[in-house]
Amino acid sequence: MAKVAVGLEVLAKDINLQKQFMGNVALLCHNASIDSSCHHASYVFKSIFGHRFKKLFGPQHGFSTDAQDNMIETDHSIHPYFNIPIYSLYSETRVPTDEMLEGIDHFFVDLQDIGCRMYTYVYTLTLLLEKCATKDIEVIILDRPNPINGNTLEGNILDTEFASFIGRHPMPVRHGLTIGELGLLHQKLWARAAANVRVIHMKAWEREMYFTDTGLPWALPSPNIARAESCLVFPSTVMFEGTHLSEGRGTTQPLEIVGYPKIEPFSLFSNHLEKTISNSGLKGFAIRPILFLPTFHKFKDEVCGGFQIHVTDRETFQPWRTGQLLLRELFCHMEADFKWLEPPYEYIHHLEPIDILNGTHRLRHWVEKRGTLEELEAMEQLEAYKEQQRSIALY
Known part of the structure; x- marks a missing residue:
């Protein structure tokens, strides 16, 4: 089976694709934003875009992916080597401000998700899409594997009365999407206004793959997911x-x-x-x-x-x-x-x-009354979501 090429690597190897982004560039990334040779996306972007690479952004846990747990915010900073600002989107704001976006034409997103609804990076993406829908800024998602495969679904659909930063959209716990597909599903179903968004597809990724099938190196996307198996x-x-x-x-x-x-x-x-x-x-x-x-x-x-x-x-x-x-x-x-x-x-x-x-709240009640597994399975109701997933599938 061929080694998967993530969106970052596809961009890095396609000069004609690079020429489609002639303005100023920002990049949202973290520790796991690496290519197959373990080069970090920030270095790749500097080599591609040079002085047009203007700003970095980090999600929860920070650009360096060193902040533990939820409700531990990270500060804005300056990159010590590239000397460009690093803005935290888990700080006093979850949404990039007008000032942060000033002067940016192309906003790239390169984040490794883990395939579970409670993981926040996909919501950093959808908040960014909602903000950029009001701006003349193109959002480009550099796609990455769903590490627990793109076929298997499991768990209840989120009730939006319980929406939060660990669950903004009505999807199951194991959602079966790549981050690029999730961005497209957001645009189709949940966005109030359309953003200018595109996905740079992976090469050789297939839906049945787990991360260990991809031939790619694993770098922790958050401090407590040190192994792909986690x-x-x-x-x-x-x-x-x-x-x-x-x-x-x-x-x-x-x-x-x-x-x-x-x-x-x-x-x-x-x-x-x-x-x-x-x-x-x-x-x-x-x-x-x-x-x-x-x-x-x-x-x-x-x-x-x-x-x-x-x-x-x-x-x-x-x-x-x-x-x-x-x-x-x-x-x-x-x-x-x-x-x-x-x-x-x-x-x-x-x-x-x-x-x-x-x-x-239904699952808490199920635990407290010692409900049956049949009652648990009845909470899933995944058929409508399966159709939604199929409607935007890229692979």
Whole structure:
């Protein structure tokens, strides 16, 4: 199978394509904005556009991708080598201001998404599209792989009453789109005004691919997604951010493990979880009882008992169902020790953080009443979204 060429590399190798962008250029990117030789997009842009490369922008976690967790904002700065401004779009603003956009003709976006609705980079893109619809600025999305494939969908559709910066649009948890396709779907369904937008397609990417099939190097797109494999477990564990349990931040396996100081994982697994998982019919993974010691974040320097999710068959693994099942069982087992995280979350004070993450209050109620897996699956309702996905598919 041929190595995939991301949009950045397609642009870098096509001089005729480069000549279509004759004005001043800005670039929204982060740590994972690299080509197959690990050259960062900022260096590639400087070599292509020279003095016309005017501004850099960074999403949540910063241009350098070093800021932990949500509600940790990053400052604007000056690039120490290129001597051009770096504007943070996770600062006092999520939307580029008129001043930030002044003098820009072509705004490129090169961000590695992870294929899950709760990941914010796609919303930085759609906010940018909405802003540039009011400007004479072309937005060019340099496409990148969906690391957990472009076919598989899973999870409930977000209820827009629970919209936030970790879920702006009505799509499922595992959305099955590249970032370029998501930009096009935004324009087709959710944008109030059309932006001047185009996507520079990847070469050799196929919808059934996972990131490890692409032949591309992995660079972490956010501080706690250090491995491409973490992307597939993320839809299982991200909702634990809405609880007092640790989701593994402060360890070397963040968002692949969950736990709490009062959990004794070995007896819980042997006496209950193992049988529950077996009876659930869920496949493609193994749950391993572990002890871990976070060095920062929740339960810093406290030993936690918990579980690691190991993917054994990525084709049959259903991360959203698996995570909801584990959340339900820990809620029931921990009783009074289990607590939902209290607001604010992502600067929203009037909604429960778990409901913001889930895009509905119905899943919290399902956990609390120990609902069935049949009831969980009934919440998906994906047929209309499948048609929407097909209508803009680029690959």
